[in-house]
Amino acid sequence: MDMALEVAVAAIKIFIVVNVVQLVVAYMIYVERKVIAHAQLRLGPMRVGWHGLLQPIADGLKLFFKEDIIPDKADRVVFVLAPVMVLVPALVVYAVLPFSATFYITQINIGLFFVLAISSLGVFGVVMAGWASNSKYSLLGALRSAAQMLSYEIFLGFSVIGPLMLAGSLNLQEIVHAQRDVWFVFYQPLAFIVFFVAALAETNRVPFDLPEAETELVAGFHTEYSGMKFAFFFLAEYASMMVISTIGIVLFFGGWEGPDFIPLPGFVWYCLKLGAFMFVFIWLRATLPRYRYDQLMRVGWKFMFPLVMLNIFLTGFLKYLFL
């Protein structure tokens, strides 16, 4: 009986989170369009609803009803599976993310590790999509993206080790609790820089949006996709942006905790911090050009890798000295 109840509660939580995430993602796209539009002297969506507020819904509906095209020479099974393989890991990760002190689906003691493991699977969908499309642009995009995401996963993984050493736990809740006094970003600025750059690369955002660089590869790995399958890629991209932002908030900015003198609920703090992160993502997109493939790799291996190793070494050394 207890078990059934547990399962039911978990199911309800999952239902809420998945749906809220999708809605939030839809509106994140809206916000991105608006912010970029205003950076570029445009208004952005204005037609559907007040200031285009219903635009995401209209877009969603449009994508639902669009014709679903599978290219003749595509590998049908893999082609259909690929968007799913991208979206599912992006959503599964939400199972362990702490949105506030009380609201989360589950907490496991390898939380952070779980997040890294599952989000590393997103690259499969991308590679599958690129290969199954049987198009050269898609294949090039997939190859780029596989190389890019694999490399930057390493830096991402190493950059979280610093905060982990300070917190002494892989459990996301405990990491947040460890920052009650001082956010780790002040202890770990190097780690944060590397984390942020790697996060941009992992989510394929400007200036690392090579896998889908539209001026070179048309749309990279999802060139051949349309309709709902395309929407899956889109959803997954923004969902993983949110995941990576949440991890950043948890590791470096004290998660849902805010300063004591401003009495706001934890969830509100979380949303504020998430919004700020997202804004930086969008801001960068409006400002920066794109790196070239070899430059991206050079930045990673010749600059970020030594930096993050230095950070781990320094953290260990200082922790040994002072704690």
Added chain:
Amino acid sequence: MEIYFFYMFAGGMILTSLLMITRANVIHAALLLVLTFFFLAGVFVLAGAEFLAAVQILLYAGGIMVLYLFSIMLMNVEVAVRMRQWHRQGVVVLVAAVLLGLEIWAVLGEVEFGAPKQWEWSLGATPGNVEALGAVLYTKFLFPFEVASILLLASMIGAIVLAKRTIER
């Protein structure tokens, strides 16, 4: 309850590995191997080794298999599919299969069937899983661990040297 999950994961593992070795398309085989890793990770979780499960997914599925796919995709799969898949190695295969069967039979003879009471069914409840692993790895097994690292390092450098020579040529 857990035993059903176990059978589910184990059955899935066997099924996907069988499918994997019979596919003509290398990409499909590689993707099925990923699925196999997933089921294996599930078994690890059931066994209370969630760290191992995460490593399984992160390294094998998320890392190594992507590299496999990466290199497979650069090949011309269409040509490979049309190629002959069964080589005349029936006799060798038969001998190997018989030997393996004997081994399995011998091992299974040792194991008591029934309720596996020595397994701790725990999902995230045990506190010291990761810590215990770390402690053991860096104290008792430090030397083998370092030896393994150096071995990997050496092989990595070797691979780089080989690849670099090709590029320079």
Added chain:
Amino acid sequence: MPDEVEENSEQTNDAPDADEPAEAVKTPPGEDLKEVVESAFPGAVLEQSAYQDDEDEATFVVGLDSIVDVSTHLRDHGDTLFKLLTDLTAVHYPEAENPFEVLYQLYSIEHNRRLRLKVRIKEGQAMPTVSSVWSSADWMEREIYDLFGIEFEGHPDLRRILLPDNWGSHPMRKDYPLEGRGERIYTKPKRKEIGD
């Protein structure tokens, strides 16, 4: 207004007009260039003309055989340095004895001078390519081949460039019909690979 103008250009090449007026009264335009050519290849310049005696319109008619040599010489000689092949085109005079005129419009940045070379050829006669002298001739010769049907011997990659491969005729010829179905002459796509 004009008199307030100051020349602050760092341009190195507005000088050549300076020594002109004294002798230019008598000599036709491009006489000095002709001397440069004639010193190396006597008799290479078959004809010399210039529209309204304009220095920029100096034109030499050169023989089919000597065009590559003359071009190379004009490019490399210190007094000419025609390093820029500005334009390469052709004109069709259907009634003339040599119906095709191939024109080389040269420019020298160092001396700020223009020179036009002309070669007159017969129908079906192939031109030697100058793409070894100026790389820019590559595409322009392809264009002439495409629009006039003049072949260039030794061209590295002589294919049609503007029109489709299976276009059956050469539209810049004067006898190409302007309207009607005559212009839509199809041929089967012919994969012609020159230089293979």
Added chain:
Amino acid sequence: MVGVANTSRIEQQSTLHGTEELVINMGPQHPSTHGVLRVILKLDGETVNDLDCDIGYLHRGTEKIGENITYTMFIPYTDRLDYIAAPSNNLAWVTAVEKFFDWEIPMRAQYIRSMVGELSRIASHLLWLATHALDIGAMTVFLWCFREREMVLDLFETAFGGRLTVNAFRLGGLHEDVPDKFLQLTQEFIDIFPSRIDDYETLLTNNRIWLQRTRDVGIISAEDAMDLGLTGPIIRGSGVRWDLRRAKPYAAYPYLDFVVPVGENGDIYDRYLVRIEELRQSTRIIQQCLDQLPGGPVTCKTPRTIKPPEGEIYHSIENPKGEFGFYIVSDGTTTPYRVRIRPPSFINLGGLKKLCIGQLVADVVAIIGSIDIVLGECDR
């Protein structure tokens, strides 16, 4: 005619063993080939080993049309060549035809011609900067540039009634004098434009990523540039201080003061800097034109039918994209015997192969952007 893709030197070979070069087709429907250009690339990984261009998708036989209509009727056709900077083409055509005659073009017309020519240079360079930056991923510059380009098009509209294809000049001068409002609006535009150039430069000039993407990429030496016949900002980017406005002045340029900017390395970044400086210099030229603009008529007395004497001339001007010239053969009738357009985009594009081989595929996009082509003029 239709349905058959042109053959290319480059064809995909499929093998199972050994390193295979990937042949990809960029265009003609590709976001960054700036129109209908098809580039066939042979890639080794991401490195370009060979390249072949397929052009002609926009071929309209403009030269042939020119042989069959009068000199005046051809002016609007020149609009459709480099439609990004239409008045420049008009200027090239009218100055070329006027070379047949010894007309005294009124100074007011000459100044307005120079002014409009420079405005079209601004319009063209803005579109180049917009698309070039977009190719490299800087999206905001695109829309910022279009804001100013819009203002320039508005100016054209005020003066001549057309925005894109302007049909600005007539043989012998202008069709009619420009309205005072045009001069006033031009002054307003010139007043704000330098600060807008600063805005673009803030986003790009010292941006590390921009520098990494453009420095030492697509290098062409001055000698190679001349060999390939490259003209305009490309050859100036390679350090050749040569500008037809200086070398063979036309319109009011003999009386105007401006600097011809040159680069040092001949890479994409230098071409970028040269064009940005040309934007500033154009602003300066327009300011001088406005200050020095004389009064009087805008057209000289021209015969009712334009019948140049028999002969042939070549005349070229410095278009935003390079040397844009006309070779005209007149047989003494009202229609030219032969009109040859010397298209800078066509010839500059011919240098693409030399610029791209050995570079990465991402650089091809940047290099095409830095050449600044417009296919309408390339294919004619």
